[in-house]
Amino acid sequence: MPVVIGFEGSANKIGIGILRDGEVLSNPRRTYITPPGQGFLPSETARHHRSVILCLLQEALDQAALGPADIDCVAYTKGPGMGAPLVTVALVARTVAQLWGVPLVGVNHCIGHIEMGRLITRAHNPTLLYVSGGNTQVISYSERRYRIFGETIDIAVGNCLDRFARVLKISNDPSPGYNIELMARRGTQYVELPYTVKGMDVSFSGILSFIEEAANKMLASSQCTAEDLCFSLQETLFSMLVEITERAMAHCGSKEVLIVGGVGCNLRLQEMMGVMCEERGAKLFATDERFCIDNGAMIAQAGWEMFRSGQVTKLKDSWITQRYRTDEVEVTWRD
């Protein structure tokens, strides 16, 4: 019954979670929030993570009512993500692993999302839509790899939403995506935007530059409201995501979908995906913000699977990497 602690901090969230055989014992998290109109920069984000990580570690242990002696394995995010924040978190993980004398496991961030989603929803072998600030991928498992069937050919969907939020100076608290979601609910008029699907791939950069260009003009001339723009942007982006997911399902003959990653807690996206699933007799699985958004438990869960199947990371291999594709990892814990 190994107890695994997971450290995550690849972007502006930092989280530490403790799991015992699929049971989440604790999962505290902090977010580095920037002023409206501003994104988060690597060095400042790393500074934020450094300033809270030790408190967060204490909190994770206290909430789980465990001490260092109870931990069997330390998992940390190896990548992908921002260099400086990744290094900060890996350093602490490496240190405690040595202090406590337990093995270390370096985890692919995307695999963390996938395994957490599978744990929480009990989806068996779903087509996966992984949508976050840095990633947009449609994934299906076969022969020991999470294989990428479709992805963005330029920017990620979350990045597109975040950058649009900056144009309109929408608050980053708790997250720009959530505030867009709330505003979109009040939008009524559908503004036509570019729509680019290529097979199972999508492109968002054209939409972003179109809306960046048009937004302020349309608002100034009262052609539409900011809420209408949020609504139209969501409707367009999410239609593209649902479409490529459906394409992958048809191609793979799949009857299950699991949405993971930060954008995955958007209820409108979940609703649209649900309607698509109904139309093809498939089943939708999704999780809420506790597990969709970057957190420590997801790293612990993927680490637990890796540890259980005999994977550990030697100290000399415990580096981080900014680029780390989902399909690079050999999935030793599934048939």
Place this chain on the structure above:
Amino acid sequence: MEVNKKEESMAVSGFLLKERVLRQGAEARVYRASFLGRSSVVKERFSKKYRHPVLDRRLSDRRTLQEVRCILRCRRAGIPTPAVYFVDYTSHCIFMEDIVDSVTVRDHIASTQRRSDPSSALEQLVPLAAKVGRVLAQMHQEDVVHGDLTTSNMLLRKSQDPAELGLVLIDFGLSSVSALPEDKGVDLYVLEKAFLSTHPNTERLFQELLNSYVASSKKSSPVIKKLDEVRLRGRKRSMVG
């Protein structure tokens, strides 16, 4: 006029109700039906309830039109695609030739891999890969960019002399006419990813496909250059968050 159109399209959907759904594809339902005595399939882009009606309409209109246009353009150039018998643009239905006794290239590759050991399966599939490369080169020569190249969108006629591979390209809904090497490069990139993720450990086979593409086309080198660029962009893309 509007009323007539509506009646006609209601007649089409009423007609389809009685037919058998052959497959629910990536975006359409495909039925088997008889059209003026010919065995045909009907591809119906039914309305997708998850998306905004204005967007839904726009996409179905454009895709039905593009599919018919590019199929015709290919057929004129002698590239094997189904003959189009009738189109109803209001209900977004295309009546076309049924490629009888065919399997998708996807199923064909999968069953070959199931039947034989890995290296001999690859060996058996090389001629097919080369054929796909040749046909795609010919299609790009005509400036048709398919937009949705996967092994599910290629059919292989079964009942033919095995040496004479009867490959048929289908599903042109995302196609466009473009002479740009970038568009053709992306077309191949989309195929490469779909191919390799669908059929694990077939890198060599895909290389055969590309070799044959290059050998069959006079204008391939800028396309391959773009393909390399797009691949590199994919590998270099930042994945923060």
